[in-house]
Every structure is written in C-alpha cells, then in structure tokens.
Amino acid sequence: MTVTNETLKIIKQRRSIRSFKDEQIREEELQAVLEAGLYAPNAGDQAWHFTVVQNKELLDRLNLAAKEAATQLDIEHLKQMGNNEGFNCLYGAPTLIIVSGDERSPVPLDADCAAATQNLLLAAESIGLGSCWIFFVLLAFYSQQGSELRKELKIPEGYRPYSSAVLGYKKAAVVNVQERKPNLITYIR
Numbered sequence: 001m002t003v004t005n006e007t008l009k010i011i012k013q014r015r016s017i018r019s020f021k022d023e024q025i026r027e028e029e030l031q032a033v034l035e036a037g038l039y040a041p042n043a044g045d046q047a048w049h050f051t052v053v054q055n056k057e058l059l060d061r062l063n064l065a066a067k068e069a070a071t072q073l074d075i076e077h078l079k080q081m082g083n084n085e086g087f088n089c090l091y092g093a094p095t096l097i098i099v100s101g102d103e104r105s106p107v108p109l110d111a112d113c114a115a116a117t118q119n120l121l122l123a124a125e126s127i128g129l130g131s132c133w134i135f136f137v138l139l140a141f142y143s144q145q146g147s148e149l150r151k152e153l154k155i156p157e158g159y160r161p162y163s164s165a166v167l168g169y170k171k172a173a174v175v176n177v178q179e180r181k182p183n184l185i186t187y188i189r
C-alpha cells in the first residue's frame, strides 16, 4: 500500500508559481511561513537572517537592479533576461523573503539557507500560497546600487544573501507538471 499523508501531498503538490495577484498576503500567513523557515535544519546554529520585503517601490528597484546586473554577465540567458523589458524577476509577487547567512560562520551557510528556503516554500504551499525560489534577484546586490540596497534592506553586517523566495496568492493554477525522471535512485541492499 502506498504511504501518504498531508506532508507528502504538499511536497508533491508544490510547484514554482510565477504569476501572482496584487493583494498582499495576510500577516498570520507570513508569520506561519517565516516560522517554518526558522525551524529548518541548520549546521551554523541559526546563523541566518530573514529579510521580508513588502514595499512595492523597493521590490521594483530590486528587480531593476538585478536585471541591470544580469546584462553585465557573460551568461547569455541571464543577459537576455536582463534585457527583456517585460521580465520581472519577482513575477509581481507582493512579498519577497531574502535568506542571508553569516559569512563569519565556520561552516558554509549556503546549505542552511537552502534548507530554510525549502521550508518557506513548503509552508507556503501548505496554507494555499504560491511561491517561487528566486536566485535572480540576488544579482541586485552585485549591481551598482548593491551596497545601498543592502543598507536599505538592513541586511546585517557580515551576512551574505544566499537565497530568496517570493510569496503571494496564486493567479493561476499550475499546469504541465514535469514528469519525474526515471533511474535517479540506486538501492544497495
């Protein structure tokens, strides 16, 4: 008999959402998602920091700064995204959470921040919110406005933004879920 439960269903059901309603998520929903992030496994003894951005003007500036930085890269598809006027790397989501890690930590913080980010996404799905992991917006910190943006976002000194996620109410239902690839598991028994 197949084993299943609510958690397993949510894990399978979660997909990246790239189209959001303008309406802001409720504060209780935000807090539930953040709490899930804080309970992720971590090697650095919670040496992370979560930055919630819900200011539309700042979200727009982050998008533009990230796109500007992308145009300077030698990676063709990122350059194209940067030059695409119609592309918004945050997909119009009303909430962005940036997960940063303390660079002074003796253990690398990228895995901790990734684990926290996955918790954010799963928690979001479990309460009916749409979400998407966003690497692209982090390019903003490597743009000309990078250090100013870090200050405005109050990212603590010595912390590096490793990952981020957008949240919002889904505009459209998910279609075309990719089949899982076969032969990705080896059993030694």
Ligand SMILES: Cc1cc2nc3c(=O)[nH]c(=O)nc-3n(C[C@H](O)[C@H](O)[C@H](O)COP(=O)(O)O)c2cc1C
Residues within 6 Å of the ligand: 014, 015, 016, 017, 018, 132, 133, 134, 135, 136, 137
């Ligand atoms: C490290 C990482 C970075 C990602 N960055 C982006 C991004 O910048 N923009 C985006 O639209 N999706 C981004 N994604 C989402 C992936 O494109 C998505 O998870 C993948 O296509 C699988 O689709 P699913 O999430 O619907 O299962 C990222 C995912 C990961 C794990």
